[in-house]
Amino acid sequence: MDFEAIKAHLAKKGLKATHQRLVVLQCLLMLKNHPSVEQVYEKIRPGNPTISLGTIYKTLETFVEAGIVQRVSTKEGAMKYDANLSRHDHIYSTNTQEIIDFEDEELSKIVENYINKKRIGNFKVNDIRIQIEGEKINPEKDIDII
Amino acid sequence: MDFEAIKAHLAKKGLKATHQRLVVLQCLLMLKNHPSVEQVYEKIRPGNPTISLGTIYKTLETFVEAGIVQRVSTKEGAMKYDANLSRHDHIYSTNTQEIIDFEDEELSKIVENYINKKRIGNFKVNDIRIQIEGEKINPEKDIDII
DNA sequence: TTTTAAATAATAATAATTCTTATTTAGGAA
DNA sequence: TTCCTAAATAAGAATTATTATTATTTAAAA
Ligand SMILES: [Mn+2]
Ligand SMILES: [Mn+2]
Ligand SMILES: [Zn+2]
Ligand SMILES: [Zn+2]
Numbered sequence: 001m002d003f004e005a006i007k008a009h010l011a012k013k014g015l016k017a018t019h020q021r022l023v024v025l026q027c028l029l030m031l032k033n034h035p036s037v038e039q040v041y042e043k044i045r046p047g048n049p050t051i052s053l054g055t056i057y058k059t060l061e062t063f064v065e066a067g068i069v070q071r072v073s074t075k076e077g078a079m080k081y082d083a084n085l086s087r088h089d090h091i092y093s094t095n096t097q098e099i100i101d102f103e104d105e106e107l108s109k110i111v112e113n114y115i116n117k118k119r120i121g122n123f124k125v126n127d128i129r130i131q132i133e134g135e136k137i138n139p140e141k142d143i144d145i146i
Numbered sequence: 147m148d149f150e151a152i153k154a155h156l157a158k159k160g161l162k163a164t165h166q167r168l169v170v171l172q173c174l175l176m177l178k179n180h181p182s183v184e185q186v187y188e189k190i191r192p193g194n195p196t197i198s199l200g201t202i203y204k205t206l207e208t209f210v211e212a213g214i215v216q217r218v219s220t221k222e223g224a225m226k227y228d229a230n231l232s233r234h235d236h237i238y239s240t241n242t243q244e245i246i247d248f249e250d251e252e253l254s255k256i257v258e259n260y261i262n263k264k265r266i267g268n269f270k271v272n273d274i275r276i277q278i279e280g281e282k283i284n285p286e287k288d289i290d291i292i
Numbered sequence: 293t294t295t296t297a298a299a300t301a302a303t304a305a306t307a308a309t310t311c312t313t314a315t316t317t318a319g320g321a322a
Numbered sequence: 323t324t325c326c327t328a329a330a331t332a333a334g335a336a337t338t339a340t341t342a343t344t345a346t347t348t349a350a351a352a
Binding site: 016 | 329332334
Binding site: 070071072073074075077079091093094104107110111114115118119120121122123124125126127128129130131132133134135136137138141142143144145146 | 218219220221225239240253256264267268269270272275276277279280281282288292
């Protein structure tokens with residue numbers, strides 16, 4: 001997504017296309033690592049030295065409310081953000097603190113169908129998320145899903 | 147689990163059975179709500195007015211390290227603790243901030259088998275967790291799984 | 293009973309997040 | 323294009339969450 005497309009994306013949600021919002025969203029789309037607020041800040045700072053950390057916090061929460069970004073949390077507590085809104089799950093590597101997308105339509109469908117069949121009374125299901133936790137064997141190398 | 151059983155449980159893990167640890171663990175076993183540190187503190191305080199908040203933090207982390215309690219997190223960020231170590235999943239109600247256990251051996255097996263079949267290279271899976279997010283329809287009433 | 297390593301209480305320090313307010317700015321109106 | 327205004331930002335203060343420090347207490351082993 002280029003700058004103009006991002007601008008249109010924001011406009012569609014009724015959000016002013018400020019420079020700060022453009023760079024934060026571009027950063028999130030680029031880094032697919034599910035970065036923390038601090039990580040977005042550090043990434044953006046060199047090219048935008050006057051941007052404020054508070055603005056990053058505010059901007060990311062604005063995006064969450066507008067539904068163009070989602071929060072992802074791990075057992076380690078730090079809050080992370082994800083611009084990938086397609087229905088997907090996460091692999092969390094405890095030794096490297098990485099979060100990696102795990103996309104598997106078939107699995108999603110299986111679980112979704114199973115839970116819908118099950119019927120949970122007095123509750124409306126909005127989202128089902130699978131978290132696969134474990135550790136990278138060689139922290140230098142990438143995880144690859146076969 | 148009564149006080150003596152909890153005492154034995156701690157001893158088995160090589161942890162001193164201090165009064166503070168006994169009441170914190172008993173509290174977690176009793177409240178199955180996946181309470182936060184603050185909630186454990188408030189629950190315990192009336193009967194133990196000299197207990198320190200720092201001790202609750204320390205104690206819960208000690209339990210996590212010893213493997214007798216696990217952390218549970220939600221997208222809202224607050225850290226919660228769970229003494230239920232059986233393989234189970236969670237229903238998270240966003241409007242009431244409640245976490246409820248969802249126990250379904252069959253579903254667990256299906257997902258586990260699927261992921262094991264899939265093979266994730268350079269990664270050792272330790273745990274698979276499903277989080278069902280949504281909202282209570284009537285916040286006063288309980289969620290019931292059929 | 294005595295000893296001692298480990299745990300706790302109290303409090304200080306640090307880290308994470310939110311709030312406040314003066315200033316700036318995007319985008320619509322003129 | 324220029325003007326206007328509501329909304330957004332920067333800077334810093336305040337709040338909240340968590341961790342660290344240290345003197346005192348205590349569980350449990352000798
Ligand atoms: Mn539970
Ligand atoms: Mn936090
Ligand atoms: Zn993701
Ligand atoms: Zn649970």
